[in-house]
Each structure stands twice: as C-alpha cells, then as structure tokens.
Amino acid sequence: MIILGINSFFEHPAVALMKDGKLLFAIEDERLTRIKHGKSYTPYKTFVPFDSIYAALKETGIHASQVDEIAYSYSSDLHQQALTEYAQGTRKSSQSEEEAALFSLKNFREALNGKYELPKRYSDFLPENGLANATYREWDHHLSHAASAFFFSGLNEALIIVSDGSGEISSTSIYTGKNAQINKIGSVDLPDSLGFFYSDFTQLLGFEPFSDEYKVMGLGAYGSDVYRERLDQILRQDDDGHYVYDTAKLEELKASVGPRLYGSELTEKDFNLACSVQRKLERVLVGLISHYIGKTGLKDVCLAGGTFLNVLANSRIAEIDGIGEVFIQPASHDAGTALGAAALSHVHAGGQPQIEYDxxxxxxxxxxxxxxxxxxxxxxxxxxxxxxxxxxxxxxxLHQEKIVGLFRGRMEFGPRALGNRSIIASPRSAKTREHLNILKDREMFRPLAPIVTHEEFDTFFAGTRNRYMMFTCKAKKRAIDLIPAVVHADQTCRVQTINKADDEFLHQTLSKFKEKSGVAVLINTSMNVRGKPIDLTPQDALNSFFTSGIDCLVLNDYFIYNPTKRSDK
Ligand SMILES: [Fe+2]
Structure with a gap:
C-alpha cells in the first residue's frame, strides 16, 4: 500500500511517502521553494505542496496513479466542530476566517484531484487527475503529531504528549499508546496554549513569533528568573498539570516592561524575561508530564509538537524522577505530521504499528x-x-582552522542540519563562534552546536546522547577548557552524538580530527544563508559557499577551495 502523507494547513508544509510500512521519502516544501517555513501563517488559504509531492514521486519512481491513499494531517470535521467556539469569541481568530479555512480544506481536495491545471514540469509523475483515484483521509492534527512520535519510536507502549500552538481544538493533548492503539486521555484546549504563550513572549522580545522561539531560548542563558512570580500569574498551572493562559495578565506585564523593538539593543531586562519565560515553560511541562506518568504508570514517554523543539525543556523532562525512555520526534514541528498522518493511514489499513525507517x-x-x-x-x-x-x-x-561546507547524501528531514547539509569547523577557539556568527549573519548571542563521537561523549558532556540534537547536555570542565566555541553562556551544549554504525563518514571525520587536534568534536551549523531554509541542491550549496565566504566546500566526492581565498590553497 502506497500512502502520501501531507501537512499543509499550518506552516511547514511537507510530504512523506510510505510504501508497505516503510518510510521511503520525506521533504519539507521550504527546501524546494526556498521560502523559509514554506509559507506564512495563513490557514484560510489553500496550499498544495505540489513541488514536494512531485519530488517524492519522482525520487521514489512511484507514479501518482499508484498512490492508494492521501493522509492529510488536519481534520475539517474537528475544525467545523470548533466553529461554535469562534462564534462565542473564545479564540483570537474570527469566524469568517475560520469558515474560509474550512472552504480552503475542501478546495485542497479538489486541487489534488486535478481541478486545476498543473504545470507541465510535473507531468511525467504527477499528471492532472493523477491522484484522483487515491482515497483521501483526514486525521486529527494532534493525533498525527502523536503518531509521528509513537509509531516511529520503537516502543510498544508509552505515554504520548503533544504540545504546539494549536491543532483544530487542543493546544496540548495527552495520549496513551499501546501497539496499534493511540487513545486520548486528556487535553488543554484553546485559547490556553503553551505555543502561543511562548510565541507571544517571542514577539514581546522583538523577535518573529512562530519562527524565532529558539532565539528566546538561547537568550535566556544570559539572564535570571526575576519575572518568575509574574509568569506564574500569566500561566497558571493546576495540580493535574493543566494550565490556564491569562492574557489579561500578559497585557499588564507588557504595560510595565514594554516591548523590545525589532533589532534594538538587548538589555538585562530582555535577558531576564527570556530566562523567566523559558523556566516557566520547563516547569509547566515537567508538572504536566509528571502528573500523567503518575496517573498512567507509564514511564516511557513520546513527545511531538513544536514545543518539543525546545531542547532545554526536553532536558528537564528527561530528568523527571522515575521517567524511562524519552523519544522525541526529531521533526516535532508541523512538518512531522506528514509522517504521522501517513503512519495513521498505514495502521488503519491493518499495517504493523512501528514504521520502518533508516x-x-x-x-x-x-x-x-x-x-x-x-x-x-x-x-x-x-x-x-x-x-x-x-x-x-x-x-x-579543519585543523588549519578552516571552515568547511559539508554537502553529501540525502537531505535531512526536520529543522536541523545533521551533517549532510552542514557547515563544520574546529570548536577549539571561542573566536570561531564569533567568526561563524558573522559569516552567517547570526546574532552574536546565539550558541553553536557540537557533534561528537559516541565514544568521546562522556569526556566532554553530561546528559542524554541523541543523534538528532533533541536535548541539551551540561558541558564538563574539559569542554569549557578545550572546545569553548560550542559551550553556551549557561554551560549547556545541544549535542549531536554520532555512532560509527549510523554515520561512518562523519564518525571517521571526527576521529581523524581527533588524531590531529586531540578532540573528537566539531561545530555543526546549518548550510544556508540568513533568512533562507537549509540548502537542498548543489547550486544552493554553491550559493551559500560564495555568499558566506566559508573556506572550503565538499560536494560528495568533490573538494573545492573558495577561489576568493587563494592564499588558502
Ligand atoms: Fe502542530
């Protein structure tokens, strides 16, 4: 059975292609269109990620007519159910906008079935009417997130927590998963939302909401939790872990601290506010998850939803007393729901609940x-x-302190460059971080992440090993002394750990670097220029190479020196 999973209602449109329970291909539309996040937050506009659909078909050699089912990660039925709440004014959006969204969902289906003319360039694998014979099935947005974690975790039973801005109705959903069954046992519904809470503060701090939340997380390292009491009033948590977001209290805080203007200088107040927002999010998540671990007796936890891209919060969760394995879907943002929706359709058709993927x-x-x-x-x-x-x-x-663009193999799915579309450098001097932040036009306060071999992890870090950078670790003294470029102001590091069996090339590169420098650690940052998504094609990589002025570029087997730096040869 061939299933095409699609996310396109919110940001991060993405497509996943699954055949007989094996995930063959997945891509975020932004990588193809070169528009960061794929589109802006416009839920009442039809958006069909045709470029991604075409890429998925072409690269797997599957023709559109062979697709059995389209699995869409948003439910128009649930959305319709929520319309009464919009009418009652309990949500930010208007009823007319949300009715337009509903119309857009119906329109999406018609667009897929060939109502509109497709560009000729798609015609070899995606002709008009090519998907008309596939069953079209919509899945609850949060259930799609839940499946993207549980059905990809390798676990037979787990507590599943989903948290983001919102799905159709809920902003946090709690499920139990057992084999093929995912059952909802609780939720926090709109207008209360952890995602909106964090995004509102992202905006208050002069950054872009639903985009720059990770900057707030990084900024918090420079501050103290001085707004703790105010934040406890703004986001109140009950004994059962559920929360109420009091936006009237937020307005009171805004009136007293004032918003930071975009691009203006960061002050101690901004650092402290960022710190308090981050600590508050961590406390609420730890309280909620601890409650449900106690209630269900389940120790292993699966997490998905944009909130769980917050690696500091993830690390606090991993430290909960008595918690077992913590599996976080690496594509926890909405793109990951394309995987989840495809998995739900597969399991619904009687397939094995754990999805195969390399x-x-x-x-x-x-x-x-x-x-x-x-x-x-x-x-x-x-x-x-x-x-x-x-x-x-x-x-x-790298040992000569050169900065290298590393482009090889298949593109990463998810927000992080993991060594196939990365810029790597030696971490031994803090100046390299400054240099890289300048080259990539990043804010100077932002940290850079390390990659380390599995064997050397304990030498430098304390915490959870993860291949996909889903946790922060504590830097040990050796890290602070020897690899300062990847140690953040609060002495944490978002570590990517490499097993030889998973990625022999990167493991070998780290080992060879250790032979020369004494450390099996490198800086890893994404290959892209500011404001653009991670590079996809060789042409994109060459564009970044010239624009950012990095020293060398590896394109699979090809090694290129930057011709503007001839003395390097
Ligand atoms: Fe979501």
Missing amino acids: SMFLGSEYDSESIEKALELSSLTYEKIPNERMPSKIAEV
Missing part, C-alpha cells in the same frame, strides 16, 4: 553528474577525492 535523512540526493554540472556552471576548479580519503582531507583543513 534515519531522518529522508530527502533528495544528488549524483556526481549533477554536481559536476553545477561546478562547471560556476567555473570552479575542484579536486575529486575518493570517499575513504575525504575524512582525512576534511580533518586536515
């Missing part, structure tokens, strides 16, 4: 021919280096 490297890849073509167009000279020798070559230039 890793989160689920997107497009590019062969030597397309890379050579891109290099020729750029008039660049390059060196072709066999795969087995490339790690030594990269380690050599």
